[in-house]
Amino acid sequence: MDCVNVPEAQPSAEALLRGAPPHALVATARRLLADRVGAQDVTLLLADYALAVLQPVTHLPHTGPPVSAQDGPAGSAFLTQKPVLEVLHDPAGHLAHLPITVRGDRLGVLSVRLPAGAVDPSTVLQLGDFATALGHEVTTAGRDTDLYLQARRTRRLTLAAEMQWQLLPGRGCAREEYAIGAHLEPAYAIGGDNFDWSTSADHLVLTVTDGMGHGIDASLLAGLTVSALRNARRAGIGLADQACLADQAVYAQYGGKVYASTLLLSFDLATGLVHAVDAGSPQLFQQRGGHTERVELEAQLPLGMFEETLYREQTFQVEPGDRLIAVSTGVHGTRSATGDLFGEQVLRQILGATRSAPPHETARAVVAGLIEHYGSKELMSDAAVVCLDWHGRRG
Numbered sequence: 001m002d003c004v005n006v007p008e009a010q011p012s013a014e015a016l017l018r019g020a021p022p023h024a025l026v027a028t029a030r031r032l033l034a035d036r037v038g039a040q041d042v043t044l045l046l047a048d049y050a051l052a053v054l055q056p057v058t059h060l061p062h063t064g065p066p067v068s069a070q071d072g073p074a075g076s077a078f079l080t081q082k083p084v085l086e087v088l089h090d091p092a093g094h095l096a097h098l099p100i101t102v103r104g105d106r107l108g109v110l111s112v113r114l115p116a117g118a119v120d121p122s123t124v125l126q127l128g129d130f131a132t133a134l135g136h137e138v139t140t141a142g143r144d145t146d147l148y149l150q151a152r153r154t155r156r157l158t159l160a161a162e163m164q165w166q167l168l169p170g171r172g173c174a175r176e177e178y179a180i181g182a183h184l185e186p187a188y189a190i191g192g193d194n195f196d197w198s199t200s201a202d203h204l205v206l207t208v209t210d211g212m213g214h215g216i217d218a219s220l221l222a223g224l225t226v227s228a229l230r231n232a233r234r235a236g237i238g239l240a241d242q243a244c245l246a247d248q249a250v251y252a253q254y255g256g257k258v259y260a261s262t263l264l265l266s267f268d269l270a271t272g273l274v275h276a277v278d279a280g281s282p283q284l285f286q287q288r289g290g291h292t293e294r295v296e297l298e299a300q301l302p303l304g305m306f307e308e309t310l311y312r313e314q315t316f317q318v319e320p321g322d323r324l325i326a327v328s329t330g331v332h333g334t335r336s337a338t339g340d341l342f343g344e345q346v347l348r349q350i351l352g353a354t355r356s357a358p359p360h361e362t363a364r365a366v367v368a369g370l371i372e373h374y375g376s377k378e379l380m381s382d383a384a385v386v387c388l389d390w391h392g393r394r395g
Helices: 013-018 022-037 072-080 121-141 147-151 159-167 215-233 239-254 343-353 359-374
Strands: 041-047 053-056 084-089 092-102 105-115 172-175 178-185 193-199 203-211 260-268 273-279 283-288 291-294 314-317 323-327 383-390
Touching (some): 013 121, 022 105, 022 121, 041 121, 053 105, 072 084, 092 121, 105 121, 105 172, 121 147, 159 193, 159 215, 172 193, 193 215, 193 383, 203 215, 203 323, 215 239, 215 260, 260 323, 283 343, 291 343, 323 359, 343 359, 359 383
Antiparallel strands (some): 041 053, 041 105, 084 092, 172 178, 193 203, 203 260, 260 273, 273 314, 283 323, 323 383
């Protein structure tokens, strides 16, 4: 039998990134892009916790000078989620800014400096795929190194904020049926507000939790509540029973002295039917067409207020093109220095003005409006905003 020598295929960029040490992803990316597209420099910029700036991943504990996450070429790529080409004159060439997003969660931007004449649509497409692959590896590497978490910080987080950010699933999630964008403030000192989601083949479960109190106490309460809800959800039980079990866990720990206000939503991805449990103060708004309406749900007791509270599910329908916005008490209940309530009227104005913006920008705009109303970035209460665009399932 004759033997045929099969040429050894060049390893894919994804395979080489997977094989790199967790801390060496940027160095590996530089080598790969230099070899494959002639890149002269590669910079990984990660969005900070407040989504205000993009921080270069360089030599820790210090990163390079940050750039705006809202303005300039890199900020534009992050904001629009589209590649941006910046023309360079000395030396001549291009700086390609590629958004890095993992399943709807915006991580940052990959900036690649290319020589003159090296940019064409095929190269930009290749760089976009590479940026996505790098984003997946950065997310995975976060289990084994602090490098990328440290690089996102413009200052030190409080311990309570550290606990809360580690508890979050991300700040966005997208698939065919929906797109989610979420925002938390004060980003570096958040205490008790939290959001969570989980998706399966046919369902999306989304929760927004407002833990009573401030600082470590509020963070511990939110951590227990979210963990109890996850434990119940992963047991495969219904939404009302998830609330009941979480309620029992919080009451068993605190005896009714503190409690967690929580909004629980479960979406049927095939039909758009939503099951809801309103256990406290987070409010839900729906935008359909040109109208913004409060979704009126039966107000039930917060989790952990009394022993063995029974919860009831309600249902409502979402249609393709609908937008849902959930806000914690720290949003709708905040007052300015003169005592004016942020309230529903101002919130409706912001939601109306950002109707055509992506969910993550709407969530950020609500918090920005809240900060402007309050008069300081150092909010007295935590603020959580979750925005969901419903597309529905084709067919």
